[in-house]
Amino acid sequence: MSIKTEEISSLIKKQLANYQDQISVEETGTVTYVGDGVARADGLENAMAGELLEFENGVYGMAQNLESNDVGIVILGDDTQIREGDTVKRTGRIMEVPVGDALLGRVVDPLGRPIDGLGDISTDKTRPIERKAPGVMERKSVSQPLQTGIKVIDALVPIGRGQRELIIGDRKTGKTSIAIDTIINQKDQDMICIYVAIGQKESTVRSQVETLRKFGALDYTIVVSASASNPAPLLYIAPYAGAAMGEEFMFGGRDVLIIYDDLSKQADAYRELSLILRRPPGREAYPGDIFYTHSRLLERAARLSDDLGGGSMTALPVIQTQAGDVSAYIPTNVISITDGQIFLDADSFYAGQRPAIDAGTSVSRVGGDAQIKAMKKVSGTLRLDIASYNELAAFAQFGSDLDAATKARLDRGERTMEVLKQGLHAPQPVEQQVVTLYALAHNYLDDIPVDDVLRFESELATFMRSNHQDLYDSIKQSGQLPEGNELDKALDSFKEGFQTSDQKQDTQVAQN
Amino acid sequence: MSRLDQKTVANRYARAIFELAQADGQLDQTYHELVSVRQIFSDNPSLAPLLSGVELGIKEKQALVDQLKEEASTYVQNLLQMAFDYRRMNAMVAIIDEFERRYDSMHKRVHAEVVTAVQLDKVRRNQLKDNLAVRFDAQEIVLNEKVDPAILGGVVVKTAGQTLDGSIKTKIEQIRRLIVK
Numbered sequence: 001m002s003i004k005t006e007e008i009s010s011l012i013k014k015q016l017a018n019y020q021d022q023i024s025v026e027e028t029g030t031v032t033y034v035g036d037g038v039a040r041a042d043g044l045e046n047a048m049a050g051e052l053l054e055f056e057n058g059v060y061g062m063a064q065n066l067e068s069n070d071v072g073i074v075i076l077g078d079d080t081q082i083r084e085g086d087t088v089k090r091t092g093r094i095m096e097v098p099v100g101d102a103l104l105g106r107v108v109d110p111l112g113r114p115i116d117g118l119g120d121i122s123t124d125k126t127r128p129i130e131r132k133a134p135g136v137m138e139r140k141s142v143s144q145p146l147q148t149g150i151k152v153i154d155a156l157v158p159i160g161r162g163q164r165e166l167i168i169g170d171r172k173t174g175k176t177s178i179a180i181d182t183i184i185n186q187k188d189q190d191m192i193c194i195y196v197a198i199g200q201k202e203s204t205v206r207s208q209v210e211t212l213r214k215f216g217a218l219d220y221t222i223v224v225s226a227s228a229s230n231p232a233p234l235l236y237i238a239p240y241a242g243a244a245m246g247e248e249f250m251f252g253g254r255d256v257l258i259i260y261d262d263l264s265k266q267a268d269a270y271r272e273l274s275l276i277l278r279r280p281p282g283r284e285a286y287p288g289d290i291f292y293t294h295s296r297l298l299e300r301a302a303r304l305s306d307d308l309g310g311g312s313m314t315a316l317p318v319i320q321t322q323a324g325d326v327s328a329y330i331p332t333n334v335i336s337i338t339d340g341q342i343f344l345d346a347d348s349f350y351a352g353q354r355p356a357i358d359a360g361t362s363v364s365r366v367g368g369d370a371q372i373k374a375m376k377k378v379s380g381t382l383r384l385d386i387a388s389y390n391e392l393a394a395f396a397q398f399g400s401d402l403d404a405a406t407k408a409r410l411d412r413g414e415r416t417m418e419v420l421k422q423g424l425h426a427p428q429p430v431e432q433q434v435v436t437l438y439a440l441a442h443n444y445l446d447d448i449p450v451d452d453v454l455r456f457e458s459e460l461a462t463f464m465r466s467n468h469q470d471l472y473d474s475i476k477q478s479g480q481l482p483e484g485n486e487l488d489k490a491l492d493s494f495k496e497g498f499q500t501s502d503q504k505q506d507t508q509v510a511q512n
Numbered sequence: 513m514s515r516l517d518q519k520t521v522a523n524r525y526a527r528a529i530f531e532l533a534q535a536d537g538q539l540d541q542t543y544h545e546l547v548s549v550r551q552i553f554s555d556n557p558s559l560a561p562l563l564s565g566v567e568l569g570i571k572e573k574q575a576l577v578d579q580l581k582e583e584a585s586t587y588v589q590n591l592l593q594m595a596f597d598y599r600r601m602n603a604m605v606a607i608i609d610e611f612e613r614r615y616d617s618m619h620k621r622v623h624a625e626v627v628t629a630v631q632l633d634k635v636r637r638n639q640l641k642d643n644l645a646v647r648f649d650a651q652e653i654v655l656n657e658k659v660d661p662a663i664l665g666g667v668v669v670k671t672a673g674q675t676l677d678g679s680i681k682t683k684i685e686q687i688r689r690l691i692v693k
Contacts, residue, residue, distance in 0.1 A: 023677060023678035024675075024676070024677045024678075024682065025674065025675075026674070026675050026676075027673060028670075028673065028675045029673070042519075043673045044673070045673055058689075069519045087675065089675070
């Protein structure tokens with residue numbers, strides 16, 4: 001093969017003739033103040049609110065305050081290299097993050113840069129981090145369940161796809177565990193999960209990632225982490241970045257679960273920014289638009305109409321309370337925005353009732369429509385049972401002489417509470433939950449000692465899976481309880497073979 | 513945030529003297545006098561801090577101000593005295609800058625700082641001026657030339673709010689970033 005020299009050189013000549021030296025024309029300003037993650041700059045007269053600005057050393061900033069004399073800029077990176085007198089230039093873009101399938105299984109920072117050391121993320125799609133939430137006509141009502149795999153949640157506070165359900169409680173009451181378990185339970189459910197860690201310790205995030213990896217949940221999960229060591233602006237934008245990544249899948253017709261862990265830290269970061277930007281402080285020194293900060297974020301969770309592909313984004317924001325005080329500013333705000341809350345109680349957590357969900361104050365405003373029929377049937381009286389048990393239990397501590405009816409209700413309540421206990425990272429499929437709760441509701445547990453209830457439950461599940469898988473399948477597929485008394489028969493035959501711990505001991509003694 | 517205040521202050525003082533001088537048709541004279549006052553301030557960096565500081569007594573400061581005022585016209589004299597009385601001497605340079613900005617925009621004149629690697633010759637300078645005049649839609653371009661071998665080649669033009677960067681240094685930097693990426 002011969003190289004056609006003439007052809008090539010004529011091509012090059014043509015290209016050279018068209019080559020024009022491009023000089024960069026940029027609108028610039030001068031930094032007049034820098035400190036605490038915030039800079040102010042003179043000039044930049046045409047800058048837009050929220051516009052991305054670039055400092056001399058390549059660090060980006062976001063225009064926040066446009067004032068008569070200068071622009072307040074939050075610095076999205078290291079501010080120690082920026083000096084007074086440096087130039088800042090406009091980029092004409094608003095803040096964007098990379099989105100797409102390539103992010104799955106990765107740990108990224110709020111700007112979409114990988115921080116898991118697994119190399120570049122090859123995607124050319126980006127989305128602006130701030131986007132107006134879908135409007136009225138773009139939505140449809142929540143109708144499909146999102147199974148968390150946690151009995152007490154799926155039975156009492158069911159969550160639907162596209163819902164926003166708040167997880168709220170004191171520190172160390174298992175808020176994050178609920179979130180992580182929910183992600184683990186989405187395996188093979190065709191669900192994309194996004195876990196946004198805001199202001200957490202790097203070591204905690206690392207161990208969450210390892211947990212997800214161990215249970216094979218990382219393959220369908222994106223972890224966005226703005227840890228405690230990141231500057232406040234990154235903590236502030238982290239949930240919006242996560243939401244943008246989720247929207248890409250939602251508008252592609254997929255179902256997305258996004259967890260903001262936690263929004264109290266984001267509110268704190270935003271308060272810090274706002275105070276340094278000299279915005280007037282309001283209640284608890286939060287700025288005036290702290291409500292909008294959270295409402296515009298949570299409104300982006302939606303169940304899209306069929307015209308838009310019918311995708312959904314379910315949001316589980318997490319809020320930390322101080323000493324169980326839900327009437328503080330941020331908790332009340334977020335409670336009012338979300339479609340219900342899961343309230344975790346420190347006292348019952350330490351009493352061993354885990355997950356420590358307070359059945360009285362936890363509600364789901366829209367999830368009931370999404371619950372499967374079978375679950376609705378078996379969990380119908382659960383909330384009342386628990387309420388009356390709690391009432392009686394407090395009362396029964398004083399008296400000793402209880403009539404038979406009260407004693408029965410107490411016994412039932414004790415077993416109910418026992419059944420609702422569940423181990424860490426052990427989510428259960430919905431059919432298994434239904435059968436367990438069916439056994440409880442139909443008095444199969446009443447003569448089992450409380451200590452044996454959990455063993456009864458797990459052995460029942462093994463028994464059902466090996467002998468009556470068809471019943472499980474029919475509940476799963478139809479969403480209804482099996483017709484006739486097949487389930488009763490199965491439970492009867494299991495109970496015949498079940499030995500309580502006392503009986504076991506007796507047989508052992510007899511053998512010896 | 514004294515910086516911010518200074519800007520607001522400069523704006524108010526500059527506007528007052530500008531409008532006054534304009535009404536009396538003494539704009540050009542006032543402008544030239546103010547430019548030389550600014551020259552004095554920039555030639556004597558210790559002047560502004562001395563006038564606004566506490567090292568000197570009020571009489572000694574007044575003597576300095578009187579010297580500044582000596583040759584000036586009434587308006588400039590009054591401005592200097594007033595700025596001194598109201599302890600705004602540290603904003604004097606900012607006031608004059610702001611006055612100049614107003615004067616420039618009235619005459620469609622643009623001040624540009626030009627950085628080149630080698631000294632501009634006459635032909636190039638005029639070419640640059642003409643081109644910039646078209647780009648900024650100005651009648652007159654006042655160049656403030658600087659030579660900085662560090663930019664290697666090309667030219668960087670800085671005006672208030674805009675930077676035209678055609679330097680070799682920036683190009684190399686861009687290429688470097690591209691390769692690193």
